[in-house]
Amino acid sequence: MTTVPGGGLRPRVSEPPGYHSQKADHLSRLNKIEGQVRGVARMVDEDRYCIDVLTQIGAVTRALQEVALGLLDDHARNCLLTAARSDPEEADTKLDELALAMRRLTRM
Numbered sequence: 001m002t003t004v005p006g007g008g009l010r011p012r013v014s015e016p017p018g019y020h021s022q023k024a025d026h027l028s029r030l031n032k033i034e035g036q037v038r039g040v041a042r043m044v045d046e047d048r049y050c051i052d053v054l055t056q057i058g059a060v061t062r063a064l065q066e067v068a069l070g071l072l073d074d075h076a077r078n079c080l081l082t083a084a085r086s087d088p089e090e091a092d093t094k095l096d097e098l099a100l101a102m103r104r105l106t107r108m
Helices: 020-046 050-086 087-106
Strands: 002-004 008-009
Touching: 002 050, 050 087
Parallel strands: none
Antiparallel strands: 002 008
């Protein structure tokens, strides 16, 4: 493992990410979220009512949280489980990554 800025860890080997099988779904959701963010910017540009803008920001935030939870699930079911089956030391590293990611997400 290599530590990267911000306290993240990256695998030394080049493997498909744990979300590989869900990549198209995650990208589709992220593209929709991108459209929602543009819509929020348009609302601000058009001087829309504050509560309406805040409602849309809440929707964007929840949508991003759902993507993040999906990625956490993918990591646990793929990266962590694969490591647990093959290398206990690597499993500990993957568990540490998962815990760090969860801490980051709970700051949202």
